[in-house]
Amino acid sequence: MPDLVSTAQQSTAWPFEEARKLVARIERTGQKAVLFETGYGPSGLPHIGTFGEVARTTMVRNAFRILTEDRIPTRLLCFSDDMDGMRKVPDNVPNRDALTEFLHRPLSSVPDPFGEFESFGHHNNAMLRRFLDTFGFDYEFASATDYYTSGRFDPILRLIAERYQAVMDIMLPTLGEERRSTYSCFLPISPKSGRVLYVPMKQVDGANGTVTFEDEDGVDVTVPVTGGHVKLQWKPDFGARWAALGVDFEMYGKDHQPNTVVYDSICRVLGAEAPEHFVYELFLDDKGQKISKSKGNGITIDDWLKYASPESLALFMFSKPREAKKLYFDVIPRQVDDYLTFLEKFPGQPIKEQLGNPVFHIHGGRPPAVETISDASNHATTVSFAMLLNLVAVANSEDPQVLWGFLRRYSPTVSAENHLGLARMVGYAVAYFRDFVRPSKVYREPTEAERSALGDLATALTEHVGSTDGNALQAVIYEVGRAHFPDLSGKSKSPDGRPGVSQSWFSTIYQVLLGADRGPRFGSFAALYGVSETCELIRKGLDGSLMADHQHFLASRN
RNA sequence: GAGCGCGUAGCUCAGCCGGUAGAGCAAUUGACUUUUAAUCAAUAGGUCCUGGGUUCGAGUCCCAGCGCGCUCACCA
Numbered sequence: 001m002p003d004l005v006s007t008a009q010q011s012t013a014w015p016f017e018e019a020r021k022l023v024a025r026i027e028r029t030g031q032k033a034v035l036f037e038t039g040y041g042p043s044g045l046p047h048i049g050t051f052g053e054v055a056r057t058t059m060v061r062n063a064f065r066i067l068t069e070d071r072i073p074t075r076l077l078c079f080s081d082d083m084d085g086m087r088k089v090p091d092n093v094p095n096r097d098a099l100t101e102f103l104h105r106p107l108s109s110v111p112d113p114f115g116e117f118e119s120f121g122h123h124n125n126a127m128l129r130r131f132l133d134t135f136g137f138d139y140e141f142a143s144a145t146d147y148y149t150s151g152r153f154d155p156i157l158r159l160i161a162e163r164y165q166a167v168m169d170i171m172l173p174t175l176g177e178e179r180r181s182t183y184s185c186f187l188p189i190s191p192k193s194g195r196v197l198y199v200p201m202k203q204v205d206g207a208n209g210t211v212t213f214e215d216e217d218g219v220d221v222t223v224p225v226t227g228g229h230v231k232l233q234w235k236p237d238f239g240a241r242w243a244a245l246g247v248d249f250e251m252y253g254k255d256h257q258p259n260t261v262v263y264d265s266i267c268r269v270l271g272a273e274a275p276e277h278f279v280y281e282l283f284l285d286d287k288g289q290k291i292s293k294s295k296g297n298g299i300t301i302d303d304w305l306k307y308a309s310p311e312s313l314a315l316f317m318f319s320k321p322r323e324a325k326k327l328y329f330d331v332i333p334r335q336v337d338d339y340l341t342f343l344e345k346f347p348g349q350p351i352k353e354q355l356g357n358p359v360f361h362i363h364g365g366r367p368p369a370v371e372t373i374s375d376a377s378n379h380a381t382t383v384s385f386a387m388l389l390n391l392v393a394v395a396n397s398e399d400p401q402v403l404w405g406f407l408r409r410y411s412p413t414v415s416a417e418n419h420l421g422l423a424r425m426v427g428y429a430v431a432y433f434r435d436f437v438r439p440s441k442v443y444r445e446p447t448e449a450e451r452s453a454l455g456d457l458a459t460a461l462t463e464h465v466g467s468t469d470g471n472a473l474q475a476v477i478y479e480v481g482r483a484h485f486p487d488l489s490g491k492s493k494s495p496d497g498r499p500g501v502s503q504s505w506f507s508t509i510y511q512v513l514l515g516a517d518r519g520p521r522f523g524s525f526a527a528l529y530g531v532s533e534t535c536e537l538i539r540k541g542l543d544g545s546l547m548a549d550h551q552h553f554l555a556s557r558n
Numbered sequence: 559g560a561g562c563g564c565g566u567a568g569c570u571c572a573g574c575c576g577g578u579a580g581a582g583c584a585a586u587u588g589a590c591u592u593u594u595a596a597u598c599a600a601u602a603g604g605u606c607c608u609g610g611g612u613u614c615g616a617g618u619c620c621c622a623g624c625g626c627g628c629u630c631a632c633c634a
Binding site: 010012013039041043081084087175176178179198234237253254255256257258279281282284288289290322323324330331334337352353356386387391393406409474477478481500501502503505506507509510517519520521522524525 | 560561562563564570571574575582583591592593594595596597627628629630631632633634
């Protein structure tokens, strides 16, 4: 498929642009493999930025594989810095008090507050892996604790001890006056307390590979830099890891950008070539503020996946990684529908456009076929999320079956069994209804006149229990409405010439029974919802329990 | 102050290698509806932030300016 490769070489899609840097790199160095890395700080659960990093890195990796036709093996390493000290007890874990005594210990030496894993670090690592696995990412997991204690970092640690001054010469000018006097790129683990110490080195012995420092009890201690007795300070840790593992590509957020020079310099001082970088913009919350784990603003991966597919989130990550984008609930429906549109267009596009189509990158070059439903005249169409959201609001129900009922009005044969993708979307739409539409509902009490009319309606409907004839039920509604709320303007008339029904009758039904100003054609609604259920709904509207239920619902959300 | 990004229809945004300005929503009108919602069809709506430059031709490329946003101690 040389056509694909040559087109990819010209493609302006950002994963190809990044991948071409890597192609140039291997041509320059002659290396026979390429290593992608993403970093993860396990002081909390994986967040949406973690997903973005892995997803985007995977897109570059796939682009690289296409450009090189898989002649160069690639790996993606997800590196967890679980030896980092726990600086504060996270807010969102149980047994917080029990953790306090383990402050500043490496996360892999802090007990798991959930009581499930060997340590808190192990717990969070497991969460990360479970999360990456649910998306089907191809990656290798790496634990900093494992790498340090197993001796895998020993050569680089000895090298840093030897070239200590060179590393410090890079670091010191970047630091403030105060920090400069105590800074060390080695952070010893106290043999006595087990805590990660931010203390000055009294001596660094490059020949023997040891450091001497004052322990917490005031006694000088000498430990080897190897074997996990010492870990590296953040910035040297980046550069050293790149050098030790031979990392070729790592992307990170804009907040890291000023440090790029420092990381790279340290990597070079340690005799390695710095990796290729890609700096992406940060995500903003609904108020335009940066999303961060510590602030807890913005939305989580779970939030997103409650209302939309992983693919729609992947689309969000693909689009414009260099722009600060709002990442909030209200962007979700658009991403879902854009994804469907891109998927729909893909098969008919020339290769060049396919390579720029997000679904190409989301699906590693092999996007699936889009799902369609056929209407009565056998015209195939895709069901958009926007339309489903409208439908679910009209159906006024969290019961997916009611929604399927509405869908079958358009496409009689459609079902959850023959439309798996649509079934997923129905679930998302129901969740969206529950969390965003339903809370905005306002039920009101009927007036005396309305009360009487609704009572008559319930009585009249009782004679039609079991009916699924929307038109017949609609006729009942008109009959009752005509008796209580005739339209005297003469504008609307029934087919047989009698006076029509006032608009206010329908408003009453929607406001009292559905908590909205507008709603579905009520006869059709009753047919799908069930006549006896509809009578029950009217009864609850009359005795005030719809209002009370809604109050309870609202209260239960807080 | 430095770095990065943004400025296109009422709103949210697309706009690829420079070639007659696009979508969704909102609005208006119509079809179907004895109300509504949905669906379908149509209409209207823009000094592409400003000023220069390159070019036969600039929303697009270059320079300058204006406005807005984010990041930039320590820690990761």
